Amino acid sequence: MAKSKRKLEMNAGKCIACGVCEGECPVDAICLEGDVPVIDYELCTGCGQCVEVCPTDCLFFEGEEEAEAAAPPQSAEEVAPEVEAGLTELVSAVPVAFAKDQGVWIYIEQSDGDVHPVSWELLGKGRELADALGCELAAMVLGEDVDDVAVATGHYGADKAYVIDDPLLGQYRTHPFAEGCLKLVRKYEPEIVLIGATTLGRDLAGAIATDLHTGLTADCTGLVIDEQARLLRQTRPAFGGNIMATILCKEHRPQMSTVRPRVMEALAPDETRQVEIVRETLEVSEEDIGVAVEDFRPDADLDKPNLQYAEIICAGGRGLGSPKGFELMKELAEALGGVMGASRATVDAGWISHDYQVGQTGYTVRPRLYIAAGISGAIQHRVGMQTADTIIAINSDPEANIFQIADYGIVGDLYEVVPELIKQAKEGNLKEKLLGDGD
Numbered sequence: 047m048a049k050s051k052r053k054l055e056m057n058a059g060k061c062i063a064c065g066v067c068e069g070e071c072p073v074d075a076i077c078l079e080g081d082v083p084v085i086d087y088e089l090c091t092g093c094g095q096c097v098e099v100c101p102t103d104c105l106f107f108e109g110e111e112e113a114e115a116a117a118p119p120q121s122a123e124e125v126a127p128e129v130e131a132g133l134t135e136l137v138s139a140v141p142v143a144f145a146k147d148q149g150v151w152i153y154i155e156q157s158d159g160d161v162h163p164v165s166w167e168l169l170g171k172g173r174e175l176a177d178a179l180g181c182e183l184a185a186m187v188l189g190e191d192v193d194d195v196a197v198a199t200g201h202y203g204a205d206k207a208y209v210i211d212d213p214l215l216g217q218y219r220t221h222p223f224a225e226g227c228l229k230l231v232r233k234y235e236p237e238i239v240l241i242g243a244t245t246l247g248r249d250l251a252g253a254i255a256t257d258l259h260t261g262l263t264a265d266c267t268g269l270v271i272d273e274q275a276r277l278l279r280q281t282r283p284a285f286g287g288n289i290m291a292t293i294l295c296k297e298h299r300p301q302m303s304t305v306r307p308r309v310m311e312a313l314a315p316d317e318t319r320q321v322e323i324v325r326e327t328l329e330v331s332e333e334d335i336g337v338a339v340e341d342f343r344p345d346a347d348l349d350k351p352n353l354q355y356a357e358i359i360c361a362g363g364r365g366l367g368s369p370k371g372f373e374l375m376k377e378l379a380e381a382l383g384g385v386m387g388a389s390r391a392t393v394d395a396g397w398i399s400h401d402y403q404v405g406q407t408g409y410t411v412r413p414r415l416y417i418a419a420g421i422s423g424a425i426q427h428r429v430g431m432q433t434a435d436t437i438i439a440i441n442s443d444p445e446a447n448i449f450q451i452a453d454y455g456i457v458g459d460l461y462e463v464v465p466e467l468i469k470q471a472k473e474g475n476l477k478e479k480l481l482g483d484g485d
């Protein structure tokens with residue numbers, strides 16, 4: 047039963063647009079419009095369920111904010127139990143507090159001088175965190191012939207680049223890269239280290255965190271600074287994605303997180319921006335490594351869709367009715383010069399491979415245009431695509447949740463609507479109209 051009606055308020059500056067409040071509200075009184083939750087006071091009963099689940103505490107009741115702000119910082123018990131349970135016991139015997147304890151560091155993932163875009167995205171987020179802490183933003187650049195990469199980190203927001211340039215770092219191997227990072231971290235003692243949640247990043251982050259006896263929060267979807275406690279609030283889905291947990295690393299340094307590609311936004315590069323370069327050497331020999339790379343075949347050789355960095359995605363859901371429906375979505379994607387995407391329901395049904403899945407347990411995407419056909423708009427799907435510039439939803443149910451975040455909604459049978467879009471894309475300038483840029 048609803049409690050007596052209290053007035054819900056929101057601190058929009060803290061909101062990370064995770065959509066958890068919207069999914070939790072029993073009377074649909076909160077809905078995300080773009081990145082901002084909008085409260086419908088007519089519907090709100092003041093039950094407080096949204097306040098309880100909000101991972102960044104941006105929702106509160108009128109008159110209750112000050113009381114909470116004055117409360118002591120969170121205790122360790124408030125940290126997500128499944129993460130803390132084993133970890134506290136494991137690491138509390140070896141507390142590590144850095145004397146310098148300053149600087150936000152981003153690991154720059156590169157291969158033959160090509161930087162993975164997630165590193166630029168993390169520099170964008172890192173800039174915001176470093177500014178909130180009043181400290182420097184630094185890049186960790188390891189590789190062979192990486193001077194250009196180091197210079198480019200300045201264009202994307204870094205104040206400083208710590209560089210280890212060595213032929214042993216020509217291709218990724220865990221041991222020399224981890225040793226190089228550990229040397230830098232131990233010498234300069236950053237407060238925060240962020241690494242892309244790529245295959246390489248996951249491998250490296252685990253190796254470094256283990257050696258430093260510090261915590262590592264994987265796949266964060268939100269990172270904000272708690273300025274009062276000077277701690278990084280690391281938010282990520284937990285318990286199979288049913289709640290968002292905010293995790294603190296209070297007693298060990300550095301605070302470490304991995305973040306999936308496309309979750310954060312890169313700054314526009316500014317080529318006039320300079321970075322201070324600090325060079326260090328790698329104290330590892332080939333004999334120490336024990337692993338040799340015989341051959342390297344990049345993913346690009348495989349016939350996989352590049353969903354994460356696609357400009358246009360045409361995604362199909364269970365409303366397609368059968369796997370054959372994806373032939374139609376493929377035709378639309380090709381006509382628009384985009385790629386196909388899918389909801390988990392279709393992947394679970396075996397209609398399409400997981401390589402196409404968008405959402406919490408699939409890819410996070412940020413295209414200029416996302417067309418969702420026959421997708422209901424469950425929160426787990428929306429968290430993976432809601433930052434698309436333009437969302438077009440096609441659904442026969444006018445009440446479908448996907449319409450809450452769509453810029454354009456078409457209520458109708460996708461088997462009537464999609465063929466018409468394909469026709470217009472092939473014969474006219476539908477792509478240009480939808481992207482609104484005439485290119």
Ligand SMILES: Cc1cc2nc3c(=O)[nH]c(=O)nc-3n(C[C@H](O)[C@H](O)[C@H](O)COP(=O)(O)OP(=O)(O)OC[C@H]3O[C@@H](n4cnc5c(N)ncnc54)[C@H](O)[C@@H]3O)c2cc1C
Binds near residue numbers: 404
């Ligand atoms: C831990 C966890 C993680 C998850 N991760 C993901 C994830 O990464 N990605 C994800 O997508 N889901 C994920 N899910 C599942 C999610 O909760 C939904 O079940 C799923 O997104 C639903 O897929 P859907 O929209 O295709 O199907 P449905 O919810 O069944 O929706 C089908 C829609 O099609 C419409 N429709 C039917 N026929 C037509 C027609 N002819 N024309 C137009 N519209 C039509 C219907 O009105 C309906 O809205 C996760 C769930 C959990 C619990």
